[in-house]
Amino acid sequence: MIDFELGEALVGLRERVRRFVDSQVIPREAEVVRNVSALERVRGELQAKAKAEGLFLPTAGKELGGLGLSWREIAVVLEEAGRSLLGPQALNAAAPDEGNIHLLAHVTSAAQRKRYLVPLAKGEVRSCFAMTEPMPGAGSDPKLLRTRAERRGDGWVLDGEKWFITGFEGAAFAIVLARAPEGPTMFLVDVGTPGLELLRPIPTLDHLTPGGHCQIRFSACQVPSTAVLGEPGKASSMRSCDSCPPASPIACAGWESPSARRKSPAATQWSARRSDRRCPSTSQSRTSSLTRRLKSMPRD
Numbered sequence: 555m556i557d558f559e560l561g562e563a564l565v566g567l568r569e570r571v572r573r574f575v576d577s578q579v580i581p582r583e584a585e586v587v588r589n590v591s592a593l594e595r596v597r598g599e600l601q602a603k604a605k606a607e608g609l610f611l612p613t614a615g616k617e618l619g620g621l622g623l624s625w626r627e628i629a630v631v632l633e634e635a636g637r638s639l640l641g642p643q644a645l646n647a648a649a650p651d652e653g654n655i656h657l658l659a660h661v662t663s664a665a666q667r668k669r670y671l672v673p674l675a676k677g678e679v680r681s682c683f684a685m686t687e688p689m690p691g692a693g694s695d696p697k698l699l700r701t702r703a704e705r706r707g708d709g710w711v712l713d714g715e716k717w718f719i720t721g722f723e724g725a726a727f728a729i730v731l732a733r734a735p736e737g738p739t740m741f742l743v744d745v746g747t748p749g750l751e752l753l754r755p756i757p758t759l760d761h762l763t764p765g766g767h768c769q770i771r772f773s774a775c776q777v778p779s780t781a782v783l784g785e786p787g788k789a790s791s792m793r794s795c796d797s798c799p800p801a802s803p804i805a806c807a808g809w810e811s812p813s814a815r816r817k818s819p820a821a822t823q824w825s826a827r828r829s830d831r832r833c834p835s836t837s838q839s840r841t842s843s844l845t846r847r848l849k850s851m852p853r854d
């Protein structure tokens with residue numbers, strides 16, 4: 555039988571994260587909503603505070619300066635952090651860096667670890683993950699990859715287009731999925747490498763993710779042989795390695811579900827107040843089923 559008791563230490567950690575989010579993170583939300591360009595600075599300041607309070611990097615091992623938690627413990631911490639959209643960023647546990655830290659922790663060479671993973675884990679740089687391509691290229695299925703990687707001399711040349719690349723603007727490097735002769739392959743590409751360009755930040759509802767969600771292009775972009783992450787042709791198995799958690803549940807644990815939970819009281823109150831002249835909107839079928847679901851979610 556699964557024991558769902560959290561235990562004293564984990565309850566204590568949860569309370570510390572909760573206090574941190576309430577006292578340090580939520581008060582900064584208005585500042586970045588009013589002025590999106592302040593986001594990188596606020597993120598840095600919050601990360602410094604999270605470090606000082608021993609709450610930084612909850613999703614990584616102690617060898618990287620993380621808290622060395624189990625996945626169950628991480629879920630509890632992320633649920634608290636995600637009550638603010640800035641919470642996971644403050645703890646350096648937000649996508650795409652969080653997933654990239656895990657991936658790099660399992661497949662980097664010693665040199666790649668020092669150059670890319672260590673500064674990323676410390677929060678000194680940001681990264682992005684570039685897989686999705688405009689139609690008819692790859693989305694969730696790497697078999698559809700159209701971005702090509704060809705060997706040239708001692709290195710590789712990348713050509714193709716990606717979109718919805720979260721965090722690209724201002725990132726130090728991208729982990730890029732491309733089709734090599736051996737199959738889907740991951741490359742570490744420094745942002746600023748000639749041949750890698752930003753086409754546009756794609757307009758989305760989300761304005762609180764540093765670096766936005768971008769469309770980018772690789773045109774004869776040359777990278778050295780040391781840019782290959784793991785082995786050529788092994789990208790699919792690396793992305794789903796046993797110890798790499800799937801990104802979507804992590805995003806849900808740390809972002810969508812808790813922020814929805816924080817907003818549910820406001821949504822239900824609003825819905826109860828809204829009415830046309832005949833009846834409150836809560837009694838109308840679609841709104842009432844939504845509010846029933848919101849009400850059934852645990853409250854803060």
Ligand SMILES: Cc1cc2nc3c(=O)[nH]c(=O)nc-3n(C[C@H](O)[C@H](O)[C@H](O)COP(=O)(O)OP(=O)(O)OC[C@H]3O[C@@H](n4cnc5c(N)ncnc54)[C@H](O)[C@@H]3O)c2cc1C
Binds near residue numbers: 682692719760767
């Ligand atoms: C805000 C935002 C941020 C994003 N950030 C990033 C990012 O940083 N990096 C990045 O690379 N992408 C990013 N994406 C893209 C996102 O990861 C893709 O939308 C996602 O991978 C799905 O791809 P798709 O939209 O092309 O849908 P598809 O791949 O066409 O999938 C549509 C549906 O078909 C299913 N499906 C697909 N292939 C198969 C198959 N072979 N068998 C059975 N079912 C299948 C899928 O499960 C899904 O339900 C972002 C998207 C958004 C909206």
